[in-house]
Amino acid sequence: MSIIKPSFKNTGFNKLCLSYCRLRSVSVDLNHDASLLIDIPDALCERDKVKFTVHTKTTLSSFQKPDFSVPRQHEDFIWLHDTLVETEDYAGLIIPPAPPKPDFDSPRDKMHKLGEGEATMTKEEYTKMKQELEAEYLAVFKKTVQVHEIFLQRLSSHPVLSKDRNFQIFLEYDQDLSVRRKNAKEMFGGFFKNMVKSADEVLISGVKEVDDFFEQEKTFLLDYYSKIKDSTAKAEKMTRAHKNIADDYIHISATLNSLAADDMTANKKNLEKLSDLFEKFRKVEGRVASDQDLKLTELLRYYMRDIQAAKDLLYRRARALADYENSNKALDKARLKSKDIPQAEEHQRQCLQKFDKLSESGKKELTSFKGRRVVAFRKNFIEMAELEIKHAKNSVALLQGCIELLKSN
Amino acid sequence: MAASSDRNPPPFPTAEESEPGLCDMADADSDEGEDIFVSNSNPVSVSRGVSQPDRVSEEPSDLFSEEAASSTAAKANGVHSDDDNDLFADTNVELSTDKSSSSARKEPSGPRHASTFTPSPAAMQPTSLEQLEEEEAKDSFDVDVAVTNPEKIGDGMNAYVAYKVSTRTSLPMFRSKVFSVRRRFSDFLGLYEKLSVKQSLHGCIIPLPPEKSVVGMTKVKVGMDDPSSVEFVERRRAALERYLQRVVSHPSLLQDPDVREFLEREDWFEDKFQEVENEEQQLRKLHVVVDSLVIHRKELCGNTAVFAKSLAMLGNSEDNTALSRALSQLAEVEDKMEQLHQEQAASDFFIFAELLGDYIRLLGAVRGCFDQRMRAWQRWQEAQSTLQKKREAEAKLLWANKPDKLQQAKEEITEWEARVTQYERDFDRIGMTVRKEVLRFEKEKAKDFKSQIIKYLEAMLQSQQRLIKFWEAFLPEAKAIA
Numbered sequence: 001m002s003i004i005k006p007s008f009k010n011t012g013f014n015k016l017c018l019s020y021c022r023l024r025s026v027s028v029d030l031n032h033d034a035s036l037l038i039d040i041p042d043a044l045c046e047r048d049k050v051k052f053t054v055h056t057k058t059t060l061s062s063f064q065k066p067d068f069s070v071p072r073q074h075e076d077f078i079w080l081h082d083t084l085v086e087t088e089d090y091a092g093l094i095i096p097p098a099p100p101k102p103d104f105d106s107p108r109d110k111m112h113k114l115g116e117g118e119a120t121m122t123k124e125e126y127t128k129m130k131q132e133l134e135a136e137y138l139a140v141f142k143k144t145v146q147v148h149e150i151f152l153q154r155l156s157s158h159p160v161l162s163k164d165r166n167f168q169i170f171l172e173y174d175q176d177l178s179v180r181r182k183n184a185k186e187m188f189g190g191f192f193k194n195m196v197k198s199a200d201e202v203l204i205s206g207v208k209e210v211d212d213f214f215e216q217e218k219t220f221l222l223d224y225y226s227k228i229k230d231s232t233a234k235a236e237k238m239t240r241a242h243k244n245i246a247d248d249y250i251h252i253s254a255t256l257n258s259l260a261a262d263d264m265t266a267n268k269k270n271l272e273k274l275s276d277l278f279e280k281f282r283k284v285e286g287r288v289a290s291d292q293d294l295k296l297t298e299l300l301r302y303y304m305r306d307i308q309a310a311k312d313l314l315y316r317r318a319r320a321l322a323d324y325e326n327s328n329k330a331l332d333k334a335r336l337k338s339k340d341i342p343q344a345e346e347h348q349r350q351c352l353q354k355f356d357k358l359s360e361s362g363k364k365e366l367t368s369f370k371g372r373r374v375v376a377f378r379k380n381f382i383e384m385a386e387l388e389i390k391h392a393k394n395s396v397a398l399l400q401g402c403i404e405l406l407k408s409n
Numbered sequence: 410m411a412a413s414s415d416r417n418p419p420p421f422p423t424a425e426e427s428e429p430g431l432c433d434m435a436d437a438d439s440d441e442g443e444d445i446f447v448s449n450s451n452p453v454s455v456s457r458g459v460s461q462p463d464r465v466s467e468e469p470s471d472l473f474s475e476e477a478a479s480s481t482a483a484k485a486n487g488v489h490s491d492d493d494n495d496l497f498a499d500t501n502v503e504l505s506t507d508k509s510s511s512s513a514r515k516e517p518s519g520p521r522h523a524s525t526f527t528p529s530p531a532a533m534q535p536t537s538l539e540q541l542e543e544e545e546a547k548d549s550f551d552v553d554v555a556v557t558n559p560e561k562i563g564d565g566m567n568a569y570v571a572y573k574v575s576t577r578t579s580l581p582m583f584r585s586k587v588f589s590v591r592r593r594f595s596d597f598l599g600l601y602e603k604l605s606v607k608q609s610l611h612g613c614i615i616p617l618p619p620e621k622s623v624v625g626m627t628k629v630k631v632g633m634d635d636p637s638s639v640e641f642v643e644r645r646r647a648a649l650e651r652y653l654q655r656v657v658s659h660p661s662l663l664q665d666p667d668v669r670e671f672l673e674r675e676d677w678f679e680d681k682f683q684e685v686e687n688e689e690q691q692l693r694k695l696h697v698v699v700d701s702l703v704i705h706r707k708e709l710c711g712n713t714a715v716f717a718k719s720l721a722m723l724g725n726s727e728d729n730t731a732l733s734r735a736l737s738q739l740a741e742v743e744d745k746m747e748q749l750h751q752e753q754a755a756s757d758f759f760i761f762a763e764l765l766g767d768y769i770r771l772l773g774a775v776r777g778c779f780d781q782r783m784r785a786w787q788r789w790q791e792a793q794s795t796l797q798k799k800r801e802a803e804a805k806l807l808w809a810n811k812p813d814k815l816q817q818a819k820e821e822i823t824e825w826e827a828r829v830t831q832y833e834r835d836f837d838r839i840g841m842t843v844r845k846e847v848l849r850f851e852k853e854k855a856k857d858f859k860s861q862i863i864k865y866l867e868a869m870l871q872s873q874q875r876l877i878k879f880w881e882a883f884l885p886e887a888k889a890i891a
Contacts, residue, residue: 220728227723234716241709248702255695262687266855274862374729374890381735381887388880392873399870406863 035059036156038171040149041069045141050074050102052148056171062163063172074101076170076177077148083166084155091316091354092361093161094369096154097305102144107136125254128279132247132286139290143298150302210321211359214314217366221311228304235297242289249282269409277402281395288391295384303373310369317358324351552657553577554672556650559642561629568630569593570642572649576672582664588673591683594626597649600671604662613662616655619648678840681847682779689772696765703762706754710747717743731890738886745879749872756872760865768854775850778843785839789832796825 035058042053055069081098084090114129121129152171155161170177209215256275260268327348334344558573575589597618604615625641656662657672717740724736803818 220726224723224726227719227726231716231719231723234712234719238709238712238716241705241712244705245702245709248698248705251698252695252702255691255698259688259691259695262684262691264684265851267851267858270855270858270862277866370729374732377732377735378887378890381739381890382884385880385884385887389877389884392877392880395873396870396877399866399873403863403866403870406859406866409859 036162038149038152038156040145040152043141043145045102045104050141050144052145054152054171062168065172068172068174070171070174072170072177074099074148077151079177080166080170081151084161084164085312087164090161090164091320092313092358092365093158094306094309094313094365095161096151096158097302097309099144099147099151100305102140104137104140107133107140110136121251122254122258124257125251128250128254128282129247132250132282135286135290136243139293143294147298147302213363214317214359217310218314221307221314225304225307225311228300228307232297232300232304235292235300239289239293239297242285242292246282246285246289249278249285253278253282270406273402273405277398280398284391284395284398288388291384291387291391295380295387299376299380303376306369306373310366313358313362313365317355317362320351320355320358324348324355327351551579552663554650554653554657556646556653559646569595570629570645572646574653574672582669584673590673590679592671594621594645594649596671597652600656600667601652603667604656604665607665607667610661610665613659615662616652616659618652619645677844678779678782682776685772685775685779689769689776692765692769692772696762696769699757699762699765703754703757706750706757710750710754713743713747713750717741717747729890735886735890738883742879742883746876749876753869753872756865756868760861760868764858764861768858771850771854775847778846782836782839782843785832785836789829789836792825792829792832796822796829799825 037057039055040052041055044051050073052072052074053069054072056063057067059066077099081095084095111133114126114133118126155164155167161167209218253275256271256278260271260275263271327344327350331341331344331348334341553576555575555577556572557575559570560572561568561570571591571593573589574592575587576583577587579586598621601615601618604610622641622645625638625645628635628638629642656668662668720736720743721740724733724740727733727736799818799822803815803822806815806818
């Protein structure tokens with residue numbers, strides 16, 4: 001159950017400050033290890049910058065205090081993620097996907113359009129549209145907090161990653177992290193990652209697979225990724241259409257209200273009742289849209305990114321395999337030339353070791369990933385179905401009520 | 410406000426008084442020493458209007474603050490016959506039979522308001538120039554008029570442009586502080602014509618309305634969209650506004666009942682027409698939004714179908730058996746949702762949008778009836794003016810002593826008198842019909858809307874109930890995922 005207590009300070013169209021407290025993670029409940037509990041109880045949004053309050057409660061002695069909070073920006077999360085990705089030791093792990101940058105473009109554009117169209121609406125209509133928009137801002141905000149929170153909770157519940165030194169710094173360091181963030185490297189790292197991403201498909205498919213498990217996983221993940229990416233995009237479009245309908249209901253309600261106000265005939269009551277219904281309807285439709293967004297679209301989106309992280313693991317393993325094969329070739333060559341054989345042998349041994357380690361941990365990670373995915377889908381599907389039923393029952397009640405009123409006139 | 414607001418009779422004429430005019434008149438008019446200013450200072454307004462047209466009156470607000478209650482009963486220029494002390498109680502009140510250019514939609518009782526009466530025997534009492542100027546300075550910009558929103562009414566050669574005349578005032582003689590009426594160009598002309606023949610305003614500089622323009626108006630009637638027509642209308646609108654502003658800044662004119670009537674009088678037909686127009690406008694707006702709803706609903710339909718397919722593909726890819734099944738089931742639910750959205754879009758269009766479209770057109774037909782009544786009024790007015798002309802012609806013939814033509818003239822007069830009667834009867838009849846029809850239409854509309862809305866909502870209700878069934882069927886599938 002999520003409890004939201006937003007406090008709005010709307011200072012014009014260009015600046016919206018939101019303060020947001022106490023939303024628990026809706027997706028998967030990861031905070032089950034009491035030794036390290038992380039949440040984001042509060043966040044502040046000013047223009048484009050979101051400041052998260054990262055709160056940690058821990059019984060671990062590795063931390064200086066048992067209960068503390070630090071302010072963090074999105075870039076800090078990215079830094080943490082990239083650092084983990086580049087850590088050799090974690091090559092065999094699925095690194096939880098980095099949270100996407102907070103994106104307020106869509107509601108901000110709508111806010112602009114609303115400002116421009118202000119003259120054509122009644123004051124009431126305008127107020128309602130503004131309310132809707134503020135709800136949308138809040139929804140985007142909610143999502144971004146959630147996704148940042150889940151990232152940290154994934155880390156804290158991972159037996160290996162939770163012990164990462166940088167993770168600890170992230171949680172604890174009470175100064176600005178930007179000094180540590182080495183922006184240049186981050187930028188370069190990003191570029192490198194992107195370059196690599198397009199290459200990894202080729203590499204993964206090109207490498208001769210020795211293990212059935214990984215062969216299957218490779219096929220599965222590549223295919224699944226493209227499908228889930230497609231579904232995510234389509235779900236988003238569907239949700240957007242729902243939102244448009246909710247907005248239309250606002251305009252319909254407002255116009256019906258104007259008509260009713262000027263109407264001196266028997267029709268007045270009919271119009272008033274219909275206007276009232278549409279006003280209530282738009283709230284229901286709005287909730288349907290946002291619930292669908294959270295339970296379906298966001299679910300698909302999250303696992304799309306997670307699968308990308310799994311693919312990254314496969315890539316690293318494939319690269320390790322390629323390295324190992326190359327080291328074999330180098331060893332053969334060394335033996336032929338009778339030169340540098342011990343180094344070649346050592347190199348080959350290391351490559352094999354790395355590859356074996358990756359394969360072992362990779363198998364574990366991918367298996368648990370499956371389980372995690374199934375659990376998450378189940379939870380969200382159940383919640384979505386329940387919400388759809390709830391909203392539809394609400395609509396039914398509203399419609400029945402209105403029909404009764406109209407008939408009784 | 411000057412001292413006339415207190416009821417004591419003004420002292421003998423000494424220059425210190427702020428209303429020397431009153432004193433003068435009192436002296437001049439009343440034979441008794443009795444003060445005629447005990448009650449409503451009505452006689453003052455009369456005499457002022459009659460005997461001293463060149464005297465600029467004091468602030469009208471002064472005067473009318475007392476007669477606020479009875480202003481609506483004005484029969485002649487401020488004469489109140491219910492007043493015992495009214496010197497002019499038996500003043501002759503004549504109906505002016507002006508040209509047809511008076512307010513088109515007014516009831517025929519419109520011109521009933523007096524415009525002439527016999528001049529008072531009282532002599533004029535010229536006051537000092539200083540006093541005149543002093544009164545001038547206390548000008549009453551307590552009235553603000555604006556002419557806006559030119560709108561073409563009707564089609565073809567019968568079309569005309571209606572302007573919104575808005576008045577903002579603090580004067581109590583008006584019915585409210587802010588109000589507006591619709592008037593057409595011929596109404597403005599009619600006002601001018603009425604004012605220019607009034608004996609009471611003889612000698613006053615009556616402001617002129619803009620000139621008629623056959624060419625200009627024809628262009629507008631035919632098609633208003635080209636820039637020269639737009640410019641023409643705008644020039645006319647601005648000129649009419651200036652005209653009215655000059656009229657209301659003239660203190661005598663402002664008091665004139667015809668002016669007041671021009672600014673504020675509405676009747677049932679006027680109001681109703683306005684209502685119909687407003688409603689049509691709003692319905693159009695609503696129609697646009699409902700159209701948008703239909704489009705969005707169809708989009709949702711399409712997006713849902715596409716999503717369902719994508720989800721089915723995903724389900725095929727899924728290697729967990731139960732989850733794969735659930736995904737396929739969800740894809741099926743979304744397919745059914747698409748069907749529901751499709752039906753809802755049809756309902757949005759065929760029931761809701763079409764209802765609105767029908768009534769937008771029907772309201773146009775209602776406006777047509779009002780226009781017909783208007784034309785009947787015009788025909789009657791024109792006949793009246795023709796009759797007047799014939800009478801004048803007869804008078805001329807009498808004077809010129811041409812007995813042979815006289816007979817024909819008399820016949821024509823009889824003929825036109827009959828016509829006038831006929832047209833007046835037609836006008837009254839059509840007025841009653843329109844009124845009845847409008848009421849009938851309103852009743853029908855309420856019934857129609859109610860039944861269509863119920864139909865629309867019941868369709869939506871069914872849709873939602875089916876939706877519940879679909880999701881309730883899916884729920885166990887979701888729970889079965891393991």
